[in-house]
Structures are given as C-alpha cells and as structure tokens.
Amino acid sequence: MSSPHFKAVTDTWLSDLQSNAEINLRDEPNFWASDPSKLITTSQPVHFSIGTGSHILSSAFATCASTNHELIIVTCFWAKSHSQEDLASLLLKLSAKAISQNRKIQVRLCFSSLSLLQKLFQTSSLDGKIYPPSSWAGLGLPRPEELTGLDLVVKSVFVRPFSVMHPKFILVDRKIAFMPSCNVSWEDWFEGCIEMQGDIALKLFDFWTAFWGRGGSALPPISTTNASSEFPTLNGQDSSLIKQASFTQDTLLTQTILLPSPHHANRILHPFSTSTPPPTPLNTFILRILATATKSIFIQSPNLTCSPLISDLFSALERGIDVDLITSSRLMILEQLVTAGTITEFEVWKLRRRYARLLKVYNNSLKNPDLENPPVKPGVLKVGYFRKREGGGKDEPVKSHLKMVVVDGEITVLGSGNMDRASWFTSQELGVAFLGREVAERIKGAVDEGLEGRVVYVC
Incomplete structure (x- = not known):
C-alpha cells in the first residue's frame, strides 16, 4: 500500500496528465493518454548493476539464455561491439535450445540508430x-x-531529422525485465541496469506492442503448455561489474510507474527556445517530484542542457532543498550544440553563478533580518564531473552515461532519459519510477560506491 506522500505525488501527477490528455493523444504511442493510471503498477526488483555497457549486457544476456518462449531486446544505438558479439552468441544458444525441443522461440530485436546512411534514407x-x-x-x-x-x-525506427527512439529494455517471456542505460555499442562508459520481475514486465510489453509491435513485428500469445520459465538466481556479484545491489526475495512489492515519453520531431526546429517541454508522463513526473521535494535531489545524467529542468533545480535550491548533480564533461558536444544551442559545462557555469548570487542575497539578508519573515536558507548545491579512476585498468569507464534521479531518498527514476534538451523535447524516452525508501537506498548506495574516486566536484 502506498504512503500518503506517494499517493499525493501520484494523484497530482495523474491530474497533470489528465489536463493534458488532448495534447498527449496526438503522440505515438498514446495508449495511456485517456487513462494514465494504467501506467501505475508494482514490481519486484531483483538486481541493480553498475558497470560498463559491455559487462552489464553480458550479465543480462546470461539470464536471457533461460528464455523459453519470447525475447524482446530494444536499444537505441546498434554498433559493432562486444555486446553485439555476446548477443549473437545468445541467439545461437537460443536457436539450438529451441531446435532440441522441436519448437520456435520468438525473438524481436529493435533499434533506432545504425549509421548516417540509415538515418538519411x-x-x-x-x-x-x-x-x-x-x-x-x-x-x-x-x-x-x-x-x-x-x-x-x-x-529499426528513426524519424528525421533527429528523433531517435532512445529507450533500452529487455523482456524475457514477459516475466522478467531489464532496463539498462547502455546501448548495444562499444563505449566504455559508467552505466546502470535495473532487473525486475512482476507486473512491470507486462506494462513494458504493452509499451512495446503499442510502438514496436506495429508494421509486421507483432507477437503471438505466449504458450504456457510447452515449457516453464525458470530464471537462474545469481549467487554473488558478477566479478566483471563495478557493483551489484541485490534485493532479497522477501522484499515487498514496490509501487512502480512506467514513464513513457514519445518523440516530438518538430521540437528540434526551435533549439534555443525555453518553452515548456511536452507534457509526457516522464517529463511531467520528474518536474512534479522536483517541485515537491522536501529535503534532497540527486541527479546523474550524461548531459545537462534542459532549461526548464535547470530552472526547477534552482527553484528547489531557493526553497532550501539540497541538490547534488553528477554529469560528464566534453561528451557529445556537437549533439548538444545542435539540439540545445548550448553545452553542459556552460549550463553548469550559469547555475553556479546564479547560486553564488543566491547565497550572497541570503547572507546580506542576515545582516538586517526580518524576524516576521525570516529568509529561507538556500539548499546546498554540489556539482561533480565524472572522471576515469586512476589505476582502474583497461575496462575502467571513461564517461558517465547513467541516467538517474533520486528525490528525498525515497523516489527513484531510472531509464533512458537524459537531462538534456534532446531527451526532454525530441527523442522518444522511457523511464521507470520506484516509490520506496528501501529501493532508493540500495540503488543510491550502489551508485555512491561506484562513484568513489570517479568524480571531481566543482562546487
């Protein structure tokens, strides 16, 4: 049962979406627009893993080898890599398994970006x-x-000029789900992945069916008469991973919300605009939890160029909320300039400058205090850039690509969405929110441990 605070958050979020139903019905997919409550479900978190993309997907594919009926893999970028080789090996194993049992296993591989020629033609x-x-x-x-x-x-699905389908998720027999931050690609970046069981898998399948299942790739009903789906239980952490937090089987079901964010191709025509982002479930939820934060906000994102988001973070600081940001420097600079007209480092500099002015105003107000209306002490702003850990070895991640929001140590959002203008205005994204302190503490604890020696704070 959800707490009164979680109910207040979800009720207000649902109201926000219902007031924008007419706008959201124009999007694809839009199966939730008339009744956004269908996005609310539960899940049983299994593992949260930190590592490079190659190691995270290799670990996930080990579970995928237990597929009996159906495997769905959705990614954004598709490139020659160890992950691609591991996926090819997985397909060979599944084919041999199906042949030995005289049946077929359904497999759907979905991606958005392959090459420049693919995007052009x-x-x-x-x-x-x-x-x-x-x-x-x-x-x-x-x-x-x-x-x-x-x-x-x-x-593959791609909408010119710049609308990539950015979600990444894996579904095994519609019973177990992975949501990694990484692509099937070659980058050695700091990534994360949540593994889940329960009804969230069915919600993800609904999303897949509404978007990827069209145009000749639909899936038949799963037969339950031939084989059962038994998934392996890992004993101990995969040694290739930086960190893996495990959830015990007796962990209570966690209230979970699927957060789609459809693409909007026309938004790229006004990259310098500071207009309100599309009122998608993902955008609306993040803005809602930032606006209602009471203690702290933690965000880790490859880039930070979304002006409305940054404005809300500054408003939180004005209310006395601590804000901790982890991002990367010199990452995808051309993409940032094209889609946002700015770069992360410049936006961080502006935020720090505004924060310094805020502190100055507060400190000056203490010299002549208004006892009837005392000033609110600003929250603490921390901004850190990810760096390669010295002596980390050949598999040491060189940039951070994890996308994560934790508010008040009890609401966690993971998924594909960056805190940049492309993700908020243009690309299709997909997130998942967990409403529960235990999940937030385990995930945040794993990230904190993984970041040790890998962050340089500038404030």
Whole structure:
C-alpha cells in the first residue's frame, strides 16, 4: 500500500496528465493518454548493476539464455561491439535450445540508430524498417540458416531529422525485465541496469506492442503448455561489474510507474527556445517530484542542457532543498550544440553563478533580518564531473552515461532519459519510477560506491 506522500505525488501527477490528455493523444504511442493510471503498477526488483555497457549486457544476456518462449531486446544505438558479439552468441544458444525441443522461440530485436546512411534514407514511418534475413550478417548477427530455431524479426525506427527512439529494455517471456542505460555499442562508459520481475514486465510489453509491435513485428500469445520459465538466481556479484545491489526475495512489492515519453520531431526546429517541454508522463513526473521535494535531489545524467529542468533545480535550491548533480564533461558536444544551442559545462557555469548570487542575497539578508519573515536558507548545491579512476585498468569507464534521479531518498527514476534538451523535447524516452525508501537506498548506495574516486566536484 502506498504512503500518503506517494499517493499525493501520484494523484497530482495523474491530474497533470489528465489536463493534458488532448495534447498527449496526438503522440505515438498514446495508449495511456485517456487513462494514465494504467501506467501505475508494482514490481519486484531483483538486481541493480553498475558497470560498463559491455559487462552489464553480458550479465543480462546470461539470464536471457533461460528464455523459453519470447525475447524482446530494444536499444537505441546498434554498433559493432562486444555486446553485439555476446548477443549473437545468445541467439545461437537460443536457436539450438529451441531446435532440441522441436519448437520456435520468438525473438524481436529493435533499434533506432545504425549509421548516417540509415538515418538519411530510412523511412520516417513509425512502422519502421524490417531487415530481411539476408541482411542479418551485415548487422553482426548470425546467418539465418544458423537461427532456424528462432522466429526472429529485426526492426529499426528513426524519424528525421533527429528523433531517435532512445529507450533500452529487455523482456524475457514477459516475466522478467531489464532496463539498462547502455546501448548495444562499444563505449566504455559508467552505466546502470535495473532487473525486475512482476507486473512491470507486462506494462513494458504493452509499451512495446503499442510502438514496436506495429508494421509486421507483432507477437503471438505466449504458450504456457510447452515449457516453464525458470530464471537462474545469481549467487554473488558478477566479478566483471563495478557493483551489484541485490534485493532479497522477501522484499515487498514496490509501487512502480512506467514513464513513457514519445518523440516530438518538430521540437528540434526551435533549439534555443525555453518553452515548456511536452507534457509526457516522464517529463511531467520528474518536474512534479522536483517541485515537491522536501529535503534532497540527486541527479546523474550524461548531459545537462534542459532549461526548464535547470530552472526547477534552482527553484528547489531557493526553497532550501539540497541538490547534488553528477554529469560528464566534453561528451557529445556537437549533439548538444545542435539540439540545445548550448553545452553542459556552460549550463553548469550559469547555475553556479546564479547560486553564488543566491547565497550572497541570503547572507546580506542576515545582516538586517526580518524576524516576521525570516529568509529561507538556500539548499546546498554540489556539482561533480565524472572522471576515469586512476589505476582502474583497461575496462575502467571513461564517461558517465547513467541516467538517474533520486528525490528525498525515497523516489527513484531510472531509464533512458537524459537531462538534456534532446531527451526532454525530441527523442522518444522511457523511464521507470520506484516509490520506496528501501529501493532508493540500495540503488543510491550502489551508485555512491561506484562513484568513489570517479568524480571531481566543482562546487
């Protein structure tokens, strides 16, 4: 049962969305627009992992090998990498397994960005492009004759000029879900991944069906007569990971909210605008929890260029809320300039300058205090840039790509959305919110441990 505080947050968030239902019905997907309460569910967190993308996906694929009926893998960027090789190996194993049991396993591989040529010439239809089996080898996948145990569909969706489908998630038999921050790509970045079981998997499948399941890639109902879905339980942490926080099986079901954020191709035409971001479930939820924070806000994001978000963070500081930001420097600078007309370092500098003025005004007010209306002491602002840990070895992450928000130590948001203008105004994103102190403490504790020796604070 949710606490009164969580109920107040969700009720206000639902009201915000209902007041924008007409706007959100224009989006794709929009299955939640008329009744956003259908996004609220529960989950049983299993593991939260920190590591490079290659190691995180390798760990997830170990569980995916237990697939009996259906495997869905959605990513944004698709590139030649160890992760791609591990995925190819996984497909071979699943095919052999299905052949030995005289059946087929359904597999859907979905991505958005492959190459510049793909972005220039692929259809902008949301039905996307389905890749014929003859092209699989060119995508780094096994040849079709090696995958006869699979009913495999490979699909990409991209909307010109810059609307990538940015979500990343994995569904195994509609029972277990992974939501990593990483792509099937080569970057050695600091990433995170939440593994979940329970009804959240069905909500993710609803999202997949509404968007990726169109245009010839739909999935049949899962048969439960042939094989059961038994997933391995890992004993101890995968040694390749930086940190893995595990949740015990007796952990109470956690109130969980799926947070879609559809793409908006036209928004890129006004990169210098500070207009209100689209009222998507993800955008609206983050702005709501920032506005109602009572103690602290922690955000880790590769970039920080979304003006409305930054304004809300400054408002929180004015209310006395502590704000802790972890980001990266010199990361995707051209993309930031094109989509936002600014870069993270400049936005951090402006925020620090405004904060210094706020502190000065507060300190001056103490010289002639108004006893009837005492000034509010500003919250503490901390901003840190991720750095490579010295002596960390060849697999040491060089940048941070984790996307995470923790408010008041009890509300946690993970997913694909960055705190930049592209994610808030243009790209399709997908997040998941957990409402519970235990989940927040375990996830934040794992991140804090993973960041030791990897952050340089500038304030």
